[in-house]
Amino acid sequence: MADGAPGLRERKKAETALRIHRTALALFDERGFDEVSVQEIADAAEVSKMTVFNYYGSKEDLIFRPMEEHFQDAVRAVRDRLPGESALEAVRRDFLEMVTARDPSIGLHAEPFGRRIRRVMMTTPALRERAYASSEKGARELADLLTGETGDAVQALIAAATLTAARNALVEEHHRRIDAGESVDTVAADAAARAAHAFALVEHGLGDYARRPA
CATH class of the missing domain: 1.10.10.60 (Homeodomain-like)
Structure with a gap:
């Protein structure tokens, strides 16, 4: 062996x-x-x-057992980031690598196994609540990590919540489009560009986003 x-x-x-x-x-x-x-x-x-x-x-x-570790993906990416790499750059790089790999945990694998897990989870109140709690736990762990590094708990909470929300929104969009009938290949084709736009919004702040016309 x-x-x-x-x-x-x-x-x-x-x-x-x-x-x-x-x-x-x-x-x-x-x-x-x-x-x-x-x-x-x-x-x-x-x-x-x-x-x-x-x-x-x-x-x-x-x-949950086979997928629970993925609620800590952002924490892992930040904890193991490269020298000179920011928290946002680490989470973005990690997510784009998962897009390239068609990782099932972000809804881009052709095998419907991951989507079946999500369907059972989202149609069962107790499982849905546990998923939300696990996501919140991952965001809190990221905030604690950033607080320990920077000493600023408020900014760490904001950063962790925003990075986690960006990832979750992207994954949700993958599932939404595939559930609506689009092929995995079609959704994956523009997933990297969609992720780049999402993380750019985080990077540059809301600024003029959704400003109402005068």
């Missing part, structure tokens, strides 16, 4: 976790999150109910 390569046991555990997750998502998408029991998921995935809970601590984790 090559150095760093996962062993057979690790691979089998990863395969089991993925099978449970995909099985649960299919059932949730078909019947609704609240209408599916963990026992039904276990039976469909051909594992025990205890195995489901061993891999996922709760029924909600079956949706």
Whole structure:
């Protein structure tokens, strides 16, 4: 086995976790999150109910566990930014790299798996509330990071909220257009330009944005 390569046991555990997750998502998408029991998921995935809970601590984790880390994407980008790079430049660069990679977490992958997760989440009040709370937690962590670096809590909160809102708006637009019938390729084709405009608005401030004609 090559150095760093996962062993057979690790691979089998990863395969089991993925099978449970995909099985649960299919059932949730078909019947609704609240209408599916963990026992039904276990039976469909051909594992025990205890195995489901061993891999996922709760029924909600079956949706959130594989994606929750993405609520910290902006924090990670800023924390790991390059020498001389600003917080905005880091978040913008990271997002544009995800656009180029057609990352599922920003809604640009042709595989509909990520959109099914979002559909289940947005149609289930408890999951939707957890998503909003996780997004807010990510923004707060970014604000805390920036406060620690700059010493200015107010500006850090404003910067974190604005950067997080810009990312969220872009991701939402990807999903909105694809849900409306546009192809992933069409949406991805102008995603970089759309992101550049969004982050330019953040960079230069609102200024004359939406000034009412005299």
